[in-house]
Amino acid sequence: MAKTYGFGLLGAGLVAPFHAESVKGSDGGRLVAVCDMSRERADGLAAKYGVKAYYSLDEMLKDPAIDIVNVLTPNHLHYDAVMKCAAARKHVVTEKPPAMSLRETDEMVAACAKADLKFACTVQCRVRKAIQAMKRALAEGRFGKLLHADTYMKWFRTAEYYHSDPWRSSRQSGAGVTVQHAFHYIDLLQYLAGPVKAVEAKMTNLAHPSVKLEDTLLAFITYASGAQGVVQASTALWPGTDIRVELNGTDGTAIMMGERMVTWKFREEKPEDEQIRQYGSASQGTAATGPAAFGHADHQMVIQDMIQAIRENREVIIPVSSVRPTLELVLAMYQSAARSRRVELPVKDDSSIWEM
Numbered sequence: 001m002a003k004t005y006g007f008g009l010l011g012a013g014l015v016a017p018f019h020a021e022s023v024k025g026s027d028g029g030r031l032v033a034v035c036d037m038s039r040e041r042a043d044g045l046a047a048k049y050g051v052k053a054y055y056s057l058d059e060m061l062k063d064p065a066i067d068i069v070n071v072l073t074p075n076h077l078h079y080d081a082v083m084k085c086a087a088a089r090k091h092v093v094t095e096k097p098p099a100m101s102l103r104e105t106d107e108m109v110a111a112c113a114k115a116d117l118k119f120a121c122t123v124q125c126r127v128r129k130a131i132q133a134m135k136r137a138l139a140e141g142r143f144g145k146l147l148h149a150d151t152y153m154k155w156f157r158t159a160e161y162y163h164s165d166p167w168r169s170s171r172q173s174g175a176g177v178t179v180q181h182a183f184h185y186i187d188l189l190q191y192l193a194g195p196v197k198a199v200e201a202k203m204t205n206l207a208h209p210s211v212k213l214e215d216t217l218l219a220f221i222t223y224a225s226g227a228q229g230v231v232q233a234s235t236a237l238w239p240g241t242d243i244r245v246e247l248n249g250t251d252g253t254a255i256m257m258g259e260r261m262v263t264w265k266f267r268e269e270k271p272e273d274e275q276i277r278q279y280g281s282a283s284q285g286t287a288a289t290g291p292a293a294f295g296h297a298d299h300q301m302v303i304q305d306m307i308q309a310i311r312e313n314r315e316v317i318i319p320v321s322s323v324r325p326t327l328e329l330v331l332a333m334y335q336s337a338a339r340s341r342r343v344e345l346p347v348k349d350d351s352s353i354w355e356m
């Protein structure tokens with residue numbers, strides 16, 4: 001019988017049930033424990049899934065039944081947790097953004113590599129069928145010369161959301177629409193159309209005066225290929241509508257809305273195109289209207305892949321190293337907005353960004 005792999009969740013907050021359900025629904029994974037410094041949260045989620053509760057990561061890491069730790073703590077706490085997991089020789093699935101700086105990201109990647117551990121990041125939108133179809137079409141040259149790669153995230157979050165936990169309104173903790181919410185869609189642009197050569201960004205707070213954060217990002221991207229792109233991302237726009245990712249080339253256009261492929265048109269039609277136009281479902285939430293208004297299917301694919309990658313001793317589909325350029329682009333956006341100027345990549349210093 002194939003070995004099963006034990007998962008321990010660090011953090012029992014908003015995103016934890018998505019990971020718990022993903023492990024529960026996986027082939028070869030089993031949830032062993034949940035850890036949160038809030039006893040109430042740890043006990044609540046552990047009871048729901050009939051698993052052990054821990055209140056400190058150090059204690060959970062001693063559990064030999066745990067092979068993989070899912071790091072689901074606030075953004076600024078990922079680094080310390082991942083470094084501890086690597087030292088304890090546990091594979092890691094970390095939530096996005098992987099860390100707060102490139103230095104931290106490089107150290108985490110190196111620590112996991114040195115210990116021969118898998119290290120994945122849940123920028124799970126990459127696994128959507130529509131995104132994978134776009135990726136294949138780009139590789140096949142079906143767009144011709146790529147001219148535009150854009151994303152639009154017109155979401156809404158209440159003032160209460162920003163005050164539901166102190167970290168959600170603290171830039172030093174990794175809050176702000178750019179690094180927190182839009183990270184996924186900036187990642188998709190980088191994944192599909194990167195690398196990026198330069199960025200100009202403007203950040204404003206349109207509708208959340210009680211927090212000192214940007215709730216709106218406007219950015220103009222120049223890709224190394226010569227293509228251009230825009231990012232419009234906001235949590236100010238009630239009631240919130242589905243995100244869009246748009247690619248336009250000399251020979252084709254593709255548009256994903258939410259997870260649906262709403263436009264898929266090429267000068268040269270292929271037999272599979274009609275099926276690709278059916279990808280996605282209008283009823284599947286993609287977090288436009290609220291922080292938990294989405295399904296766990298994408299997370300489940302990342303979790304399942306982690307199990308397969310360990311079994312087959314191969315790289316995971318979304319290694320953290322592949323998300324580093326996204327973090328770099330996000331950091332460049334903050335620098336550009338703070339200094340009101342275009343920023344070229346690679347960024348020179350990334351340590352002081354959260355002090356701006």
Ligand SMILES: NC(=O)c1ccc[n+]([C@@H]2O[C@H](COP(=O)([O-])OP(=O)(O)OC[C@H]3O[C@@H](n4cnc5c(N)ncnc54)[C@H](O)[C@@H]3O)[C@@H](O)[C@H]2O)c1
Pocket residue numbers: 010011012013014015016035036037038041055056057071072073074075077095096097122123124165180
């Ligand atoms: N991939 C996605 O679609 C998605 C969606 C939501 C959140 N996230 C990410 O998931 C992470 C968590 O977000 P959330 O919304 O669940 O936050 P949250 O505040 O709801 O939950 C975080 C939990 O971590 C716990 N915690 C903090 N420090 C701890 C420590 N040292 N030891 C043990 N527990 C500790 C807190 O008590 C809290 O319960 C963030 O990185 C966020 O960006 C990703």
